[in-house]
Amino acid sequence: MNKFIRQTLTQLALFATLLIPAMPTLAGGGSEMSEVPYNEIQLNPISMREAETLVGQQGVYFFDVNTLEIWAEGFIPGAVFFNVQNWRELLPKNKDAVMVFYCANRLCTASNMAARETMKLGYTGVRHMADGIFGWRMSGRATEKP
Structure with missing residues (x-):
């Protein structure tokens, strides 16, 4: 050559x-x-360890964005099922409240979308737990059933 x-x-x-x-x-x-969609709004991640310290605390909300089938298998204690049409009605009045969104695992994007949509409404305390309920269960953390 x-x-x-x-x-x-x-x-x-x-x-x-x-x-x-x-x-x-x-x-x-x-x-x-x-x-691939590009998101201007960046998520604020939270680890399972940090999320566990918030369970049951006053003014902290956990939102489960899974399907009803996954929800029925168990959810983080006190979490609210968020995969509904009227999801805006579930949000707290305080826009600075800490809210932790999660779905199944790191491959699930439902909680990403829910967290971003909530942030677009002006909520500032939005956190995203990427490991989801499967990570939570696999680590042996407590769950509730409906």
Whole structure:
């Protein structure tokens, strides 16, 4: 391979690596590929250890954004089932109240969306527990059943 071809290929490779990050990222869930949504609102994460210290505290709300089937298997003590049409009515009046949102596990995005929608309404104490109820149960923490 001569020097000119090698130099041209190197430049093309460099150009491609610079161009790829600028392209939109695509994702699909078994259907047509679509652009991955970008969220301006960043979540405020909370660990299970920190969340456990808040269970039962006055003015702290836990919202379970799972399906009814997962909810029925057990939820964090005192948590409110949040996967309902009238979810806004479940929110506290105090927009500074601490609210912990969770769903099944780190792959579930329902609690991400619920937390972000709540933050859009002006709530400032919104926290997101990514490990969800499956992480909570697997760690041996206490649950309640309806």
